[in-house]
Amino acid sequence: MSTAQPQLYKSINSILEDLTEQSRVLSDRLKLFQAVGIALIVVYFILFVFYFLRKMRHADIALASAHQETREILDNVSDGFFLLDQDSHISSQYSRATENILMRSDFAGQNFFDVVSAIFPVEKIRDSIKLYIEQLHNPRIIEKLIQKLNPLRKVSAQLSNDGSEGDLKTLSFNFSRVVESGSIQKILVNVRDITEITRLEQQLEAEREQSNELAESVTQLVQTDHSLMQQFLQHTLDVLTNINFILKQPQNNPEELREKARLIAREIHSIKGESSALKLSGITHRAQVFESLAKLLTDKEILSGTDFLGLTIKLEDLLSHVQHIREWYDQIRGNTTAGNVSTTTSGSDLSLFFSGFVHEIAQRNHKQANLFTFGLDKVPQDKESFVALKEIMIQLLRNAVVHGIENGVQRQQSGKDVGGMILCGFEQHDRSARLLIQDDGRGLDFDAIRKKAVAKGLATSAQVEAWDKIQCLKVIFHPGFSTAPTNTEDAGRGVGMDIVKANIDKLNGRLSIRTRSAQLTRFTIDFPEFFGE
Amino acid sequence: MSMHRLMIVDDSNIIRKKIERETSSLINFDVVTVALNGQDAVQKFQEFRPDVVTMDITMPGMDGIECIQQLVAINPEVNILVVSALSDEYIGLKAMSYGARGFINKPFRTEELLEALHALVSQ
Numbered sequence: 001m002s003t004a005q006p007q008l009y010k011s012i013n014s015i016l017e018d019l020t021e022q023s024r025v026l027s028d029r030l031k032l033f034q035a036v037g038i039a040l041i042v043v044y045f046i047l048f049v050f051y052f053l054r055k056m057r058h059a060d061i062a063l064a065s066a067h068q069e070t071r072e073i074l075d076n077v078s079d080g081f082f083l084l085d086q087d088s089h090i091s092s093q094y095s096r097a098t099e100n101i102l103m104r105s106d107f108a109g110q111n112f113f114d115v116v117s118a119i120f121p122v123e124k125i126r127d128s129i130k131l132y133i134e135q136l137h138n139p140r141i142i143e144k145l146i147q148k149l150n151p152l153r154k155v156s157a158q159l160s161n162d163g164s165e166g167d168l169k170t171l172s173f174n175f176s177r178v179v180e181s182g183s184i185q186k187i188l189v190n191v192r193d194i195t196e197i198t199r200l201e202q203q204l205e206a207e208r209e210q211s212n213e214l215a216e217s218v219t220q221l222v223q224t225d226h227s228l229m230q231q232f233l234q235h236t237l238d239v240l241t242n243i244n245f246i247l248k249q250p251q252n253n254p255e256e257l258r259e260k261a262r263l264i265a266r267e268i269h270s271i272k273g274e275s276s277a278l279k280l281s282g283i284t285h286r287a288q289v290f291e292s293l294a295k296l297l298t299d300k301e302i303l304s305g306t307d308f309l310g311l312t313i314k315l316e317d318l319l320s321h322v323q324h325i326r327e328w329y330d331q332i333r334g335n336t337t338a339g340n341v342s343t344t345t346s347g348s349d350l351s352l353f354f355s356g357f358v359h360e361i362a363q364r365n366h367k368q369a370n371l372f373t374f375g376l377d378k379v380p381q382d383k384e385s386f387v388a389l390k391e392i393m394i395q396l397l398r399n400a401v402v403h404g405i406e407n408g409v410q411r412q413q414s415g416k417d418v419g420g421m422i423l424c425g426f427e428q429h430d431r432s433a434r435l436l437i438q439d440d441g442r443g444l445d446f447d448a449i450r451k452k453a454v455a456k457g458l459a460t461s462a463q464v465e466a467w468d469k470i471q472c473l474k475v476i477f478h479p480g481f482s483t484a485p486t487n488t489e490d491a492g493r494g495v496g497m498d499i500v501k502a503n504i505d506k507l508n509g510r511l512s513i514r515t516r517s518a519q520l521t522r523f524t525i526d527f528p529e530f531f532g533e
Numbered sequence: 534m535s536m537h538r539l540m541i542v543d544d545s546n547i548i549r550k551k552i553e554r555e556t557s558s559l560i561n562f563d564v565v566t567v568a569l570n571g572q573d574a575v576q577k578f579q580e581f582r583p584d585v586v587t588m589d590i591t592m593p594g595m596d597g598i599e600c601i602q603q604l605v606a607i608n609p610e611v612n613i614l615v616v617s618a619l620s621d622e623y624i625g626l627k628a629m630s631y632g633a634r635g636f637i638n639k640p641f642r643t644e645e646l647l648e649a650l651h652a653l654v655s656q
Contacts, residue, residue: 132622
């Protein structure tokens, strides 16, 4: 038993040593595996990071390149482009042309409506554009079916970047929805400067209009009495030349300038009356525009020489139009000797001319009026007196229709015939002559004259109350006086009676007026030395 | 293809006839009634239950703007196309804000009207 025991211990020790050795080897192997595993993980991680960084770098380069491309597009595109978010704030990126077109450079983040208000200081435009953008965000609205309601489709604006008055530009804004995942996220705005296109369109339109007017005029030129037309065209060219002369006179004093504008307005008024009577709408329209411009100047508070530039341009247009018509007329009539005015207008020609004139004005003013004439064949053919006399008749006949004759309903209520009656006659007694123009209308409205005199600042309310009828009659000859409420082709600019007065003075005549309320107005003009020695 | 019931609202006989004539070529539209003004339209809207309406704005009595509000109150899903000669965009935009879905100007071309009606029922 005692020899066996150490042997056993020895065996056990040996086994234990073997086991220890084995476990050490195993442990070493495990450690090696572990180290290799960790090393592999580290390598994999390094590779992954490297790959990821590389990918990110590529993405960055691609992004930068895309960004660069976007920038290049936005810098070089000729239209203005920007996005509006849900609150209508302008995107941080926008095309460079936006700045050039709108002449400012601080758009990013700005509220679009504030920008619109700065460009178009009109409340209505701001309200309309707000409502329009709201509708674009409303998914029930069909985008293409509201494009015609875009208030900024074609708008004019005075733009500058230095606070000066700036150039007048015509701009066109277009808005379209940017839809993402089925919902309207943003609005893309495209703005274009269409000034040049618009100018060309207007030019084309004007040319088209001019050829229409010329075609219309040709019909009139053929139908109208030859001598009347010749006299009119010559007289018109004379007046326009005179206006040109007046325009060229140097004046600096504001009062002199105002008088100059007044004189021009009066001169052109006579042309307008005659061309309207002859149905030459091209001349009438241009004369009307010219007269309105001249009248604007007479009413302008501060007047300078440069204010007349607009008139000079319009005068050139009018003059070239009349010259055009004159050339056409000469071609039609085979008359190439400009200035050779025939003075053989007969009384019946004048009667026809004025009858047509009265009818046309009545029609335009929704009235009926008939003209009865006598003695017009005795109207002298001498050019100067004829032109002056015709001018007086035109103005007084126009006033008779516009101010005297009532409309059909009013006439019926007053127990009169629906059609008004106007009389125009000329009488000769030895060396003297008498012109009579009478209408059976409402008579002169003295209250309206008094009110207008106050409104025009010609007298105070207290003063006009004390006025008798003579004083009221005097004021209607004041330059710029008219009782018509609005400006039309026929009345309202307050030029008319002063032309009558100027022509009566020119012919050394005396005017007397008789008027009875709701019954008649009669102008009698006596020319004591009309036929001279 | 579903059939759409169209009501034409316009005080002008010429325009009513024009729309009626031009929509007759559309096989999916049936003009169920016409109205001469706003009041007439509201009454006929309840009677005929159209799902598409062409609406003038300027009419005697109840105008198009008020009429749109009343029609939308009765049926919020109604498809209203404003057909009007407007000088002021603001009025047209007001009509949209009250529930109309689109606008065409008078005078209009046949294709314009037909395209608008098609867009109205397909979107």
